Amino acid sequence: MNDPRRLGGQDHSGATFAADMDQTTAPLAPRNMPTGARAVPVLTLIYIFLVGVGLLEGGIKVMGADTQEQLFQGVSNPLAGLFVGILGTVLVQSSSASTSVIVGLVASGALGVDAAVPMIMGANIGTTVTNTLVSLGSIRQSEDFKRAFAAATVHDFFNLLAVMLLLPFELLTGALSGAAESISEKLVGSAGSEWKSPIKKWVKEPVGWLQDFYTDVGLEENILGTIMVITGIAIVLLALTFITKNMRRLVADRVERSLNAVLGKGGGSVAMLLGVIITISVQSSSITTSIMVPLAAAGVVSIHNIYPVTLGANVGTTITALLAALAASKPEALTVGIVHTLFNVSAIAILYPIRQVREIPIRLAQGLAHIAVTRQAVAIGYVVVVFIVIPLVGVAIFR
Amino acid sequence: MVMSFFRKGDGGLDTIAAHTVSMLAEARHSFDLSSMALLSGADVTAVADDVRATDERINQAEQDLRGELVVHVSVHGSDDIGEVLGYTLLIKKIERIGDQAKNILDLAEEGVDLSDAADIDELRNLRQTISEMMSEAAELLNEHSQERADAYRASADTLRRELEGRIRECMHSEHPGHEVVPRAILFRYWKRIVANLGSVVTTATEPLQTQGYHDDGSTDIDD
Numbered sequence: 001m002n003d004p005r006r007l008g009g010q011d012h013s014g015a016t017f018a019a020d021m022d023q024t025t026a027p028l029a030p031r032n033m034p035t036g037a038r039a040v041p042v043l044t045l046i047y048i049f050l051v052g053v054g055l056l057e058g059g060i061k062v063m064g065a066d067t068q069e070q071l072f073q074g075v076s077n078p079l080a081g082l083f084v085g086i087l088g089t090v091l092v093q094s095s096s097a098s099t100s101v102i103v104g105l106v107a108s109g110a111l112g113v114d115a116a117v118p119m120i121m122g123a124n125i126g127t128t129v130t131n132t133l134v135s136l137g138s139i140r141q142s143e144d145f146k147r148a149f150a151a152a153t154v155h156d157f158f159n160l161l162a163v164m165l166l167l168p169f170e171l172l173t174g175a176l177s178g179a180a181e182s183i184s185e186k187l188v189g190s191a192g193s194e195w196k197s198p199i200k201k202w203v204k205e206p207v208g209w210l211q212d213f214y215t216d217v218g219l220e221e222n223i224l225g226t227i228m229v230i231t232g233i234a235i236v237l238l239a240l241t242f243i244t245k246n247m248r249r250l251v252a253d254r255v256e257r258s259l260n261a262v263l264g265k266g267g268g269s270v271a272m273l274l275g276v277i278i279t280i281s282v283q284s285s286s287i288t289t290s291i292m293v294p295l296a297a298a299g300v301v302s303i304h305n306i307y308p309v310t311l312g313a314n315v316g317t318t319i320t321a322l323l324a325a326l327a328a329s330k331p332e333a334l335t336v337g338i339v340h341t342l343f344n345v346s347a348i349a350i351l352y353p354i355r356q357v358r359e360i361p362i363r364l365a366q367g368l369a370h371i372a373v374t375r376q377a378v379a380i381g382y383v384v385v386v387f388i389v390i391p392l393v394g395v396a397i398f399r
Numbered sequence: 400m401v402m403s404f405f406r407k408g409d410g411g412l413d414t415i416a417a418h419t420v421s422m423l424a425e426a427r428h429s430f431d432l433s434s435m436a437l438l439s440g441a442d443v444t445a446v447a448d449d450v451r452a453t454d455e456r457i458n459q460a461e462q463d464l465r466g467e468l469v470v471h472v473s474v475h476g477s478d479d480i481g482e483v484l485g486y487t488l489l490i491k492k493i494e495r496i497g498d499q500a501k502n503i504l505d506l507a508e509e510g511v512d513l514s515d516a517a518d519i520d521e522l523r524n525l526r527q528t529i530s531e532m533m534s535e536a537a538e539l540l541n542e543h544s545q546e547r548a549d550a551y552r553a554s555a556d557t558l559r560r561e562l563e564g565r566i567r568e569c570m571h572s573e574h575p576g577h578e579v580v581p582r583a584i585l586f587r588y589w590k591r592i593v594a595n596l597g598s599v600v601t602t603a604t605e606p607l608q609t610q611g612y613h614d615d616g617s618t619d620i621d622d
């Protein structure tokens with residue numbers, strides 16, 4: 001019997017050109033797999049992701065103390081750390097991946113919480129590039145592009161303003177890391193101690209097997225450590241990619257239903273909560289914010305509706321670093337994950353409640369979109385300068 | 400509202416299909432009311448508000464469905480793009496049926512009353528046939544039976560040709576203009592409604608690329 005919702009006699013089993021194009025990055029779970037069954041590959045992928053974080057941590061530990069110091073002395077300057085966070089996230093197009101790597105580095109002891117915090121903030125800025133790039137897809141349709149570019153860059157401006165306010169505040173007071181440390185201490189113990197994470201136990205075995213394998217093929221010390229780090233990062237990136245793809249398919253109908261229910265009725269805290277839920281579900285703020293761009297381009301939702309969803313995505317994406325910290329043996333790793341959450345929640349608490357302040361990122365985004373729609377080079381130049389040139393120059397100056 | 404994320408239920412194109420069927424039901428309601436006003440001599444003012452309110456709901460439903468289709472593509476990517484484009488055509492056709500039903504009401508509001516026409520029984524039968532076709536089109540949107548769709552299109556073509564014949568009769572009629580012109584206009588609206596219903600069913604069952612065209616490449620019926 002035909003699927004009642006199919007139009008034009010099409011069905012899901014028929015291979016379409018788009019489906020053929022998607023084969024190279026097809027999710028592990030087929031689209032028609034039952035929800036329960038689909039959870040199995042996702043849980044497996046989360047486990048693999050945690051193994052990747054463990055491998056990264058193990059690889060750094062294998063390296064000598066001198067090598068560790070040489071590797072990370074460049075980011076001891078907070079601004080250098082910030083710009084490295086931006087560049088690293090732009091490179092992998094995922095703050096979930098970059099923050100997980102940062103958590104792994106902190107877990108290894110090579111990177112301190114103080115140095116990690118600006119990197120985490122940089123990751124928050126770097127992740128906004130994805131939906132801005134998506135908005136460039138409509139650059140030829142002036143009005144669509146204007147709406148799409150404003151909807152995308154409101155995320156940029158909010159996160160830039162958040163860093164401008166909270167990074168100096170953190171450097172002066174250490175309030176965010178201090179609060180995170182208190183929470184972390186209550187949950188898993190004080191800094192410097194060894195946290196007996198139950199998940200760490202499950203992850204330890206495969207990390208050991210891989211380390212033994214590399215040792216058996218003759219790798220040792222720094223080379224062994226480097227290969228383990230590279231393998232760990234590759235596993236983290238691949239696992240997150242597949243988690244996102246599977247989860248996106250798994251919750252697509254729910255996302256669609258809730259977007260239709262919420263966005264048509266306005267924005268506010270409900271939309272923000274939806275942003276949190278969608279992002280936690282798909283493990284990617286870029287997916288959430290990028291879904292919004294075509295909606296803005298088509299005029300289905302306004303920038304005012306999209307803005308809170310974007311802020312919710314900022315909070316939702318912090319779950320990945322917290323998840324990564326479960327595979328770590330140091331409480332400091334969890335502290336960094338909590339800093340990421342506190343940073344985004346604090347930014348909302350400062351910039352969102354008062355209407356005049358809330359409107360600032362919207363006005364800036366609309367202003368930039370107004371210019372970019374008539375001079376398209378400005379849009380491209382903005383992306384290149386903010387996400388590549390300034391961070392590169394910043395790293396060169398401050399490292 | 401946000402809890403809808405956690406609720407079980409239809410999503411995606413299932414919801415869109417259900418909304419489309421509701422839109423067609425609204426169009427039928429509007430058609431029945433306006434045609435009855437013309438054919439039964441009922442008080443036009445009694446139904447006018449209902450028809451206009453229904454038309455506004457149909458228009459709003461079209462806009463909402465467009466938004467839902469954009470959301471669908473944004474969330475699901477291009478997997479269902481053929482169907483999404485099909486739905487954009489389909490909802491436009493249903494919206495036109497709503498408009499044409501409102502146009503029939505305009506005739507009644509202009510004072511046209513066919514309740515005393517010599518062929519009133521035939522006219523009422525025609526109205527009944529078209530109204531039932533709307534119901535059947537809604538069923539076909541849910542069912543997607545190629546066989547039933549082919550039979551539906553054949554009967555729609557037959558009815559459309561019959562209505563064309565009646566329009567032609569009016570054009571050559573010896574009766575005064577004030578009698579013939581309203582009938583010709585009514586038949587024209589009915590013909591376009593029938594053509595649109597045929598297209599609705601075609602959109603539901605035929606590949607997107609060939610919709611609106613016959614196999615020999617000629618353009619389709621006037622809808």
